[in-house]
Amino acid sequence: MKIYSSREFNQRTNQAQKAAHAAPVLITNRGRPDLVLMSHAEFLRLSGKPKSILEALAALPDAADIELEIPPRSTAQRRPVELD
Template identity: 40%
Template sequence: MTHFTSREFNHSISKAKKDALHGPVFVTDRGKPSHVLLSYTQYQQITSENISIVEALSMPGLADIDFEPQKSRIVAQPVDLS
């Protein structure tokens, strides 16, 4: 998995494309992820209808991604069953 700032990406597009052959390339803008560059093969694997969740989650480099989903808040509401 590779990270580029927007500026680095603009100056090293060919390197980013080569790196994308081995896994996703993350481009950051002001320190926050803004784009992901994938090889076409990886893109096809992710978007194909026959891919399993296990295959999607086993993509190289995904274990290194920081992922903090927002906590959901479930509010109970009365239900009218009449």
């Protein structure tokens, strides 16, 4: 992993961007790790977020066995229909 101080990063942004395509780049602030620069593909791989609710449900081991109890809609909130 390439390490840049915040000052070096500001001076060599293009170089850091190119390095981030190969591996994450650590950016330090006053000698302490502060930020990580990585490619978008690497971020998506690490985040592991499903792309849709369907994919999220499909990832559940027992998704087919889920039973939803949906109560009937309340009629109190409906406006009467006027047929004039």
